[in-house]
Amino acid sequence: xxxxxxxxxxxxxxxxxxxxxxxxxxxxxxxxxxxxxxxxxxxxxxxxxxxxxxxxxxxxxxxxxxxxxxxxxxxxxxxxxxxxxxxxxxxxxxxxxxxxxxxxxxxxxxxxxxxxxxxxxxxxxxxxxxxxxxxxxxxxxxxxxxxxxxxxxxxxxxxxxxxxxxxxxxxxxxxxxxxxxxxxxxxxxxxxxxxxxxxxxxxxxxxxxxxxxxxxxxxxxxxxxxxxxxxxxxxxxxxxxxxxxxxxxxxxxxxxxxxxxxxxxxxxxxxxxxxxxxxxxxxxxxxxxxxxxxxxxxxxxxxxxxxxxxxxxxxxxxxxxxxxxxxxxxxxxxxxxxxxxxxxxxxxxxxxxxxxxxxxxxxxxxxxxxxxxxxxxxxxxxxxxxxxxxxxxxxxxxxxxxxxxxxxxxxxxxxxxxxxxxxxxxxxxxxxxxxxxxxxxxxxxxxxxxxxxxxxxxxxxxxxxxxxxxxxxxxxxxxxxxxxxxxxxxxxxxxxxxxxxxxxxxxxxxxxxxxxxxxxxxxxxxxxxxxxxxxxxxxxxxxxxxxxxxxxxxxxxxxxxxxxxxxxxxxxxxxxxxxxxxxxxxxxxxxxxxxxxxxxxxxxxxxxxxxxxxxxxxxxxxxxxxxxxxxxxxxxxxxxxxxxxxxxxxxxxxxxxxxxxxxxxxxxxxxxxxxxxxxxxxxxxxxxxxxxxxxxxxxxxxxxxxxxxxxxxxxxxxxxxxxxxxxxxxxxxxxxxxxxxxxxxxxxxxxxxxxxxxxxxxxxxxxxxxxxxxxxxxxxxxxxxxxxxxxxxxxxxxxxxxxxxxxxxxxxxxxxxxxxxxxxxxxxxxxxxxxxxxxxxxxxxxxxxxxxxxxxxxxxxxxxxxxxxxxxxxxxxxxxxxxxxxxxxxxxxxxxxxxxxxxxxxxxxxxxxxxxxxxxxxxxxxxxxx
Numbered sequence: 001x002x003x004x005x006x007x008x009x010x011x012x013x014x015x016x017x018x019x020x021x022x023x024x025x026x027x028x029x030x031x032x033x034x035x036x037x038x039x040x041x042x043x044x045x046x047x048x049x050x051x052x053x054x055x056x057x058x059x060x061x062x063x064x065x066x067x068x069x070x071x072x073x074x075x076x077x078x079x080x081x082x083x084x085x086x087x088x089x090x091x092x093x094x095x096x097x098x099x100x101x102x103x104x105x106x107x108x109x110x111x112x113x114x115x116x117x118x119x120x121x122x123x124x125x126x127x128x129x130x131x132x133x134x135x136x137x138x139x140x141x142x143x144x145x146x147x148x149x150x151x152x153x154x155x156x157x158x159x160x161x162x163x164x165x166x167x168x169x170x171x172x173x174x175x176x177x178x179x180x181x182x183x184x185x186x187x188x189x190x191x192x193x194x195x196x197x198x199x200x201x202x203x204x205x206x207x208x209x210x211x212x213x214x215x216x217x218x219x220x221x222x223x224x225x226x227x228x229x230x231x232x233x234x235x236x237x238x239x240x241x242x243x244x245x246x247x248x249x250x251x252x253x254x255x256x257x258x259x260x261x262x263x264x265x266x267x268x269x270x271x272x273x274x275x276x277x278x279x280x281x282x283x284x285x286x287x288x289x290x291x292x293x294x295x296x297x298x299x300x301x302x303x304x305x306x307x308x309x310x311x312x313x314x315x316x317x318x319x320x321x322x323x324x325x326x327x328x329x330x331x332x333x334x335x336x337x338x339x340x341x342x343x344x345x346x347x348x349x350x351x352x353x354x355x356x357x358x359x360x361x362x363x364x365x366x367x368x369x370x371x372x373x374x375x376x377x378x379x380x381x382x383x384x385x386x387x388x389x390x391x392x393x394x395x396x397x398x399x400x401x402x403x404x405x406x407x408x409x410x411x412x413x414x415x416x417x418x419x420x421x422x423x424x425x426x427x428x429x430x431x432x433x434x435x436x437x438x439x440x441x442x443x444x445x446x447x448x449x450x451x452x453x454x455x456x457x458x459x460x461x462x463x464x465x466x467x468x469x470x471x472x473x474x475x476x477x478x479x480x481x482x483x484x485x486x487x488x489x490x491x492x493x494x495x496x497x498x499x500x501x502x503x504x505x506x507x508x509x510x511x512x513x514x515x516x517x518x519x520x521x522x523x524x525x526x527x528x529x530x531x532x533x534x535x536x537x538x539x540x541x542x543x544x545x546x547x548x549x550x551x552x553x554x555x556x557x558x559x560x561x562x563x564x565x566x567x568x569x570x571x572x573x574x575x576x577x578x579x580x581x582x583x584x585x586x587x588x589x590x591x592x593x594x595x596x597x598x599x600x601x602x603x604x605x606x607x608x609x610x611x612x613x614x615x616x617x618x619x620x621x622x623x624x625x626x627x628x629x630x631x632x633x634x635x636x637x638x639x640x641x642x643x644x645x646x647x648x649x650x651x652x653x654x655x656x657x658x659x660x661x662x663x664x665x666x667x668x669x670x671x672x673x674x675x676x677x678x679x680x681x682x683x684x685x686x687x688x689x690x691x692x693x694x695x696x697x698x699x700x701x702x703x704x705x706x707x708x709x710x711x712x713x714x715x716x717x718x719x720x721x722x723x724x725x726x727x728x729x730x731x732x733x734x735x736x737x738x739x740x741x742x743x744x745x746x747x748x749x750x751x752x753x754x755x756x757x758x759x760x761x762x763x764x765x766x767x768x769x770x771x772x773x774x775x776x777x778x779x780x781x782x783x784x785x786x787x788x789x790x791x792x793x794x795x796x797x798x799x800x801x802x803x804x805x806x807x808x809x810x811x812x813x814x815x816x817x818x819x820x821x822x823x824x825x826x827x828x829x830x831x832x833x834x835x836x837x838x839x840x841x842x843x844x845x846x847x848x849x850x851x852x853x854x855x856x857x858x859x860x861x862x863x864x865x866x867x868x869x870x871x872x873x874x875x876x877x878x879x880x881x882x883x884x885x886x887x888x889x890x891x892x893x894x895x896x897x898x899x900x901x902x903x904x905x906x907x908x909x910x911x912x913x914x915x916x917x918x919x920x921x922x923x924x925x926x927x928x929x930x
Contacts, residue, residue: 012071013042017115021418022051031057036063042071045114047700052419055400060107070107073646074116078107078125082132090140094217097133098224104129109180109397112390113419120361122393126178131169133227134186135273137214138162142207142274142622150206154198154635164191166282167206167686170234174268179389181396181403183229184218185270188715191278192246200246206860207244215243229402234265239611247282254289264342266290267349291350294693322413322428326393328404332435334392337364337385340442346370347523360385377441384434394419406431462488465505470514486525489908490532496889500536503888507535510546520552527552534607537890540666540879541603552870553598561610564619570598570626578630584638588706589630598623603666603876613872613898620664625761627716628653628670628707632762635703644686647697651676651733652763652771653703656723660757661837663868665875669718670707673725673758674700677736677767696733704732723754736767743778749791749830752782756829757837780833792827795928796820808908809882811870816915816922818867821860824922828852839864851929856921863918866910869898 019041022028027189028051032038038046050057060067070077081103088096108125111117117125143159145151154163171186173179188211189404195203208219215230232243236253271279320331328334341363348370349355355366361382368378391926394416407413410424417424417927464483471477487504494500511517521527530552535542545551554560565573577594602623606616657671658664678692691700700721707716725734725742734742743755758775760768782788799820803813812818825842828834834845842859846852874882877891884892884904892904901907 007342009075009774010073011042011075011118012110012114013038013040015114015116016041016045017045018113018421020048020052020113022048023415023418027054027057028879031060034061035067037068041114045110049110049113052394052415053109053397053399056106056397057107059102059109063103063106066103067106070103074107074111075366078104078128081107082128085132085136088136088140090144093136093140094220094222095224097136097217098222100129100133101227102225105180105400109393111874112180112393113397118807119389120176120359123177123179123389124174126180126182127169127173127176130173130178130184130228131272133218134167134169134184134214135162137217138165138167141210141213141217142187145206145210150209150654151399153195153204158194161276162210163203163207163279164194164278165189165274166191166271166276166279167273168279168283169268169270170265171268174270174823175360176270177389178360179396180393182401183230183402185234186272187235187250187385188232188244189247189250189279189282190244191275191282192248204242204244204246209240211244226294231518234262236262247285250284251282254286257835258289260346263290263346264641267342267345267356267363270358271666279698289348291356292346298358313585320432320439323404323433324408324411325406325431325435326404327388327395327406330435332438333404334385334388335894336438336442337381337388339383341367348372357439380437381441384438384737387430387434388438390420391416392525424863442552448711462501462505465508468511469847470508470511470517473515476514476518479522480514483518483521483525483528487521487528487532489580490528491535494532494536494890496536499888500532500890503535503539503542504531505547506539506549507542508533510543517552518551527555528621530555530604533890534604536888537878537894538603538607538892539888540602540875540877541607544602544603548596548600551597554601555604560604564622565612566614567622567629569627570622571629573608574626574630578634587634589707589711589713590785591627591706592711593621595627596714601664604870606876607894609897613869614663615874616876617663617665617868620668621662623751624659624668624670624717628655628672628703629762631706632703635706636699639699639702640686642686643688643690643695643698644684645907646684646692647679647682648676648678648692649736649767650764651696651699652760652768654771655761656754657720659761660758661839662758662759663838663874667875667879669720671720671723672703673721673723674733675736675739675767675771676733693731693733693735694813696735696897697731700733723751725751736770740774743774749782749785750795753792753795753823753826753830754777755779756826756834756842759837776833776835779830783830783833788827788831789926789928792823796823796922799823807881808911809870809874809884811867811874811882814915816863816920817920818864818871820922821863821867821918824860825864826920829923849929852925856924859914859917859921862914863921866899869912870895876898 025047028047031066032043035043035784046060050060063613066077071837081100084102085093085096089480104125107869108117108122111125112119112122113132139159139162140167142151142162143156144730146154146156146159146163151163158164159726166189168174168187168189170187172182173184173186178184188207190203190207192200192203211232217234218227218230219827220226224251231237235241235245236250236258241249266664267284267290269283271283325331326333338360341360344356344367345355345363352370354370355363355372357363357366364373364378364382364385366373367373392408393404395407397419398415407416413424415426417427420427432516439672465480466477471480488501491497491500491504521531524535531542531545534545567778573592574594577590578587599620602616602619605611605619611619636650652675654660654673655671656673656674658668659670659672674696676692676696678696681692683689683691704719704721708719711714721732722728724730724732724748725739743751745829758771760771762835803819806812810817814820821843822839828846828849829836831843832845832848834842834848836845838841840861843857843864846857848852870882874880875897877887877894881893884895887895896903896907897906899910901910
């Protein structure tokens, strides 16, 4: 029987879209005698339900007086039934819970069989009953223990939250997915912080009694039946721990010995009874355990091994045979879909909070939305899951048995087909096709392929790999055995295979561990080509990668190849990420992880020609600016927590040098200064007050530490503060008044040149605006000084003496090269009083100066273009001055592509020509107008 969609409220009979056929017509007729007023589709539903299920026929007989009320308003009947439980006394609770179970079981069965409620509503109704019953039992039993004085320090008011005890619903109950005859999996914990240390042991004994009595109340079979079979074996180390343990004990267990299957179990965990708030707090503390910050492809092997152990234990190997097939654990069953979903959630949920959903269907939808599975796979598995659960429910409805096995005989299949209003042969075909489809869709994800033979090439070098730290565990060796042939074949295809192999050897030797990375390669073979490209081209990037292999997560799990978001979006993204940190140290750690991934992204994009040197320079600067901008308020808040705040406008962080100019390379440090504006020498108002001068000096040091201190996740940037007033001799933070006075009356010309690139990147807007206005006015005034050209000429001479170069490939040092043309650019900006910070814009400002020819501008810009490209390439590839002979073929090709030369001889000629022209242009500039 089918019908058009019906409303989700109203009489149950008016919303029926299907009915089962009575497998036993006589039993169906007996049920109708109990409900003489039943008519229409509801009458057919009663007859078919009772005729297929002896258990439901018994419930219909027992609840015949209540059933018309439930049929009239099924959702209200469910709500009223659950609400009645909360008002029961402890003495009435056992019988009251069993009545509630009978009524909810009957109502959900009719709504399920009649198509009135979809799967999610059916399973949620069963879950709500379980949660309501568990909570009522915990509260009532805790109240008794409090009254007996067995929970020290608690009063009767504490009973409402079960005295700090919580029951975590696990498995299907946690996900709101209870099946029709499911047991319930609970982990019972108590908040030990609600008790004095000397009372914790006594409190634990009391909560253990509560837990055992609650389980008995729920599980014992009486004349009224039972409520739910209760399983507590998912708790930490269940064979030796009591049935209720302290939250602190559980947390320490998971931190030290928690296993992948326990992480998977906690995907669905949800506080269902007792102190709900305490349960949520506990789950929050477990978030780092469940959701790893790196992509966790190693979880695939753990899940695969778990599946094999279950199959071995249950004897479920072999080809598909419908008779007796286990719809939950067997081939193509419900567990396959759940494992597929949960394992992918474990892999990526640490990076993507959107994947942290408890339901299986919700998980499939989230994975598809995030691009982890194709949309058609989501649709197929969701449809199969819904069908499998419908079959499972009908198998269990027959006798209220916790079974998942298909019938072994023809009569059993005839009954199942009748319950589903299906033809038997059609149902068999559908079952077979669906089970095989699930197997095909999921098995390839779990079961590793047999590795292809590895080439013998490189055997002498690769023989020592087993001695490296990354391969010290048997599991790492097993996974690497599968990925090694792919890696070697990709290396063999490189332009210079031996060079690429040698660099990969260096990369592998530098890895501190291998399981996670090799699992990543195993699940994503395309990553091996990226590793080969890096090893064949950029030794410095390969070395960086060996120390920070986690950045590869971004290639798989993020928007690695999406357009660059820009500094504003980066800043907001990092601020959002830092807001999730539990404390200051965690925020610094998150900042390092976040930054490393984006730093690596810029390098890879540059290496692969997706961006050029100027673009990479701007992106590195965007990234650094975002980091400082986002971290500054975090550092300030932590410092304020200790020392309070100082009256005044606060402080700004000013980017100088290359960061101020908006152009960094892969190895750049950060030139920063801090300017503060306080009310005189006021003291801070915190627990440990400091005078303003000391306060801002220490705050500045805190920022430097936050950026440069080595942590477990490395450091962010080296910081150079020598461009502050008076250099190393001056205070690390300068007051706004002192900064203005110094720059106006005492600063040297070189300090005014440095100010041409100053840019406020963090701090209050009004002070930032004041600093920028002052900078612009100062440059206009100081650029007119009579000694500017002479001072610059002297500076240039000193730089040449301090940093001579004879290296052909040195892009930075030497007449007419990068440092020289940078100085020329700053000189032009100062002379012109121009606000421009970027070198090309500063040089272009020379068009407003008398005596600066177009040729001078052209020659200086040409030097900037060439030597910045060389410098960016050198820092990315090797981190040092270019040495083409040591680069390898891949690196040489990259450099030549960047500068647009056919070969190294042409590049050497161009370096000589461009540097001579820029040298002459700078000399003309220093001669002044003629």
